[in-house]
Amino acid sequence: MATPVLDKAEAASAASPYITVTLRIRRFNPEVAAEPHWEDFQLEMDPKERVLDGLNKIKWDLDGTLTYRRSCAHGICGSDAMRINGKNRLACKTLIKDVNPGKPITVEPIKGLTALKDLVVDMEPFFQAYRDVMPFLITNDTNEPTRERLQSPEDRERFDDTTKCILCAACTSSCPVFWNDGQYFGPAAIVNAHRFIFDSRDDAGEQRLEILNDRDGVWRCRTTFNCTDACPRGIEVTKAIQEVKRALITRRF
């Protein structure tokens, strides 16, 4: 390893003075007014800070009524999916410098789920679709093995991508089909079905495929790739959906 005197992170921080950022936030509180409105907040921020840091600054120092969900603050818990400059992202994984801070940065709730207050939406329909695909391992073992079930690294790799899902709803709420028809299962539920359909230990793939063969199932997907772009975990969501479609046609998985 080289022994740099000034590493890249430090060099970047030395060269990044605070800038003035405008966060333009979609505010909504039905206790106060029936209609949402936009409100601008001006903040001094390091461009390497997260959009979530900006929301926190507002809440902590300017306006305590600003309401949003957050927990881990580093892209693992899936609480803070929101629409930032028109694209679904996690606020804790989006750096100010990456969202064109020279102009006002718009922040609004994810679409397709009912906004309850400011950036908080009703997640229940989303979780209901998830529950509907039977998101748990189902086996027909009559004799459960004493030790672990065996699975080759190749079989394990087969569904690795879809195990990354954190149920943030960024994909489902970026899907035009879901916006138009809330009955569609949506990408996240299909991703979680995929995670089990392609798990060599699972015996309920056929049942899950039948669930997704429904009129509100996988065939509604129009491969717009919004979901893949939106996924903060880098899951190839559209590919997973296509694999489920193919499995439905070939009945091989």
Next chain:
Amino acid sequence: MKIHKYDTVIVGAGGAGMRAAIESTKRSRTAVLTKLYPTRSHTGAAQGGMAAALANVEEDNWEWHTFDTVKGGDYLVDQDAAEILAKEAIDAVLDLEKMGLPFNRTPNGTIDQRRFGGHTRNHGEAPVRRSCYAADRTGHMILQTLYQNCVKEGVEFFNEFYVLDQLITEVDGVKTSSGVVAYELATGEIHVFQAKSVIYASGGTGKFFKVTSNAHTLTGDGQAACFRRGIPLEDMEFFQFHPTGIWRMGILLTEGARGEGGILRNKDGERFMEKYAPVMKDLASRDVVSRSIYTEIREGRGCGPEGDHVYLDLTHLPPEQLDAKLPDITEFARTYLGIEPYTDPIPIQPTAHYAMGGIPTNVEGEVLADNTTVVPGLYAAGEVACVSVHGANRLGTNSLLDINVFGRRAGIAAADYAHTVDFVDLPENPAGMVVAQIERLRDATGTERVADIRRELQETMDANVMVFRTEQTIKTAVEKIAELRERYRHVSIQDKGKRFNTDLLEAIELGNLLELAEVMAVSALARKESRGGHYREDYPNRDDVNFMRHTMAYREVGDDGSETVRLDYKPVVQTRYQPMERKY
């Protein structure tokens, strides 16, 4: 106000809470109250793995694991509990696999294992591969798998219900749990849950530090609710500082990175851990590594213009290995630091990570009212609890293990207990304290702000009770915390509404943090020795004569309403292992 009745109520839906729920739902009518959606819990942020002596890749056994746990905890571990932890680890991992957890696999299809700090072959001879893992998102996989199985079992969740008070009823002179009071975030409504059994599984309290790996939501709510009702807190001075947090941000970079061969280096490129731990080197226990890092920094060998961090070097590892085994943490480095870990070392510093102390329990998860007396109907498991399997310093991968072993035990014990008893009457006006607390905060007109007090608390904790402590620094913290608690009485909030009032919630959480910070500092001040995560520069040695004992902190309220922390002590359970000097 609504009143609900359940056999078993579980507070918290992380790993411990959901593992308990899977057991108790099968056996009793169970409600899980959680301030977050279950999958948001911080178990999901755990990375490196879960220890179990499966011996899938090399010789290993649970006795070695027990020894490592006891030694790792600097002999403050209750050895009967550590033995249960290590023995039941094997079934705990196999249970998760059967529930569907996608562990990484060996070429022959068994669960793969890797090295982790403090886990050794034959009582310290060399590192052993004991950590069962799923890339560097083992906690994520555990949380998802447990949630999936909760869905399968039909576990009844009350999402975004925030438990604010533990209800205690005296039955024939015995303090008995009768339920909890919760605040529904969506509506602002108060709910009383009458329950035969209550299990706390609400996690840690790391948010009283500034640089921490902990989520915003880890504010010690369960500890505080119990403490205010007369339950003691055990060993609160022992807090773990994980060696490798992202510089200034505190985001966790797994010890698995060093398990895969990563090396810590100072500004001269020196592998400094060779000096401090000749055998285990970078895989010494976390307290040792964190102290070593700060020693390097203090002696002028830290990196960067301010010399305030060191490097985690992964550049000698093949990119394929990083992609396969450490994909998430390498992405964190790219996202938050703009660093490419293939070619550049990652700036790190120790980060406040884990509370070894908590609500005292026995090995069945039953909460203790003092050194021996059980509180009927009250249970705790996971980071909120202190069994004590972690003693003065937890080994990496033993927390994901703890939540599974003791979450399961508490779930079974609580449900079984619920079958043997009738409901205990609720105290008079059960929601009284919560209603008063909320009204006071909503109506407050004081000039103090939650964020200011929290910032000052976090700064004083980082400055005074972190890796190195002295009588002077701890006293400074105690005084500052007292000042902040006084100012907190004058705090006001801006959001006066009922719907999703997170402004109110943050104010309540700050109250919990202040109370627990005081317990921690007072406990630390009295422990005039160095042991595990508690290092006193003025008492640099372990003192088994005077301090081989657990701290038990009690809340005392004077006639004038003034609150103080009273300390008592509890013997350590020693079975197989006599204390030895701790070297790695």
